[in-house]
Amino acid sequence: HDGARLRATLREHQVNAVMHFAAWLSVGDxxxxxAGYYRNNVFGTLSLLDAMVAEQVEHLVFSSTAAVFGNPEETPISETHSTRPINAYGETKxxxxxxxxxxxxxxxxxxxxLRYFNAAGADPDGELGEDHAPEQHLIPRAIDAALGRDTFQVFGDDYETPDGTCxxxxxxVTDLASAHLLALDALRAGAGSTQYNLGNGRPTSVRDVLEAVExxxxxxxxxxxxxxxAGDPAVLYASSARIARELGWTPRFESLDVIVETAWRWREAHPQGYGEKRTY
Known part of the structure; x- marks a missing residue:
C-alpha cells in the first residue's frame, strides 16, 4: 500500500489507464x-485510487466478482440483482x-x-495458463487429480441442485480479456462508470466439470x-445481456469441454506450472 511508490510508477510510465486485477481471492480463506482481506483488497485498492487521483489517471477497469451477490434470489443474475455477499471476499469487492x-x-x-463469474481455461496458443500455489480453482484441481497428483475433494453434495453439487x-479467460479491452475503449470514448456481469449464462455443476475433465x-x-x-453459495450464473447490448461483447468459448481442453493442453505442456518463475 505504498502510495508514494504507486504515484511514482504511474508518473514514470505515463500511465493513462489502469486495469486492477490484484487481490486475494479465496472464499474459504x-x-x-x-481482516487480512479487508486490508489487502479494500485498503490496497484505495491506495491505488488515491495515487490515480493524484497523478490524474482517470480510467479504471476493476476486477470484481459474482461473490458480491451472495445467494441469489433469482437466476440468471443481472447487474440490478441485490448485492448481499456471504463471505468477506465478496464484501471486500x-x-x-x-x-x-x-x-x-x-x-x-x-x-x-467487471463482475467475473468463474474464470477458467488457458491461453489457446499455449503461452499462459493457470497455476496457483496452493491451487484452489476447480478445473486445475480436477486436472491435477486426473494426472494422479491428488484426490479431488467435492465440497458438499447436499445442495438443492439437480445433482447436489454447487x-x-x-x-x-480469453473472453474475460476481450471484455476488459471493450470496457477500456468505452471509458476512453466517454462512457460513465458502471458494472457488468461476465459469464456464459450456463449453470454448470461440480459433477459436470469432473465429467468434462474425464x-x-x-x-x-x-x-x-x-x-x-463456508461461504459457498449453492447457485451462481450470470446474465451478461447488458455488456452484450452496450459494448457488443459475446463469449467465444462457450463449450465447457473447450474451456477444459485449453486448461488441459497448458497443463500437459507445463507439468510443473510456472515453477521457479512463479512470483506469488
Missing part, C-alpha cells in the same frame, strides 16, 4: 481471515464497487467494474466427498 461512484463524482475517476458459470483427458478423476465449504 476470507472467512478465516476477514463490493466495498470497492461502492467507493468507485464517489471517486467518479468527486475526482473524475471513471471506472468499469452450480457455477464458467467463462474462458472426457477431455481420457482419465478418471479420483474423488472424495467432503462437507460444504
Amino acid at each position: 476470507s472467512v478465516k481471515d476477514p 463490493l466495498a470497492v464497487e461502492r467507493a468507485l461512484p464517489h471517486y467518479a463524482r468527486a475526482y473524475g475517476l471513471r471506472s468499469v467494474a 452450480l457455477r458459470d464458467y467463462i474462458h 472426457r477431455v483427458t481420457g482419465r478418471r478423476v479420483p474423488l472424495t466427498m467432503g462437507p460444504r465449504r
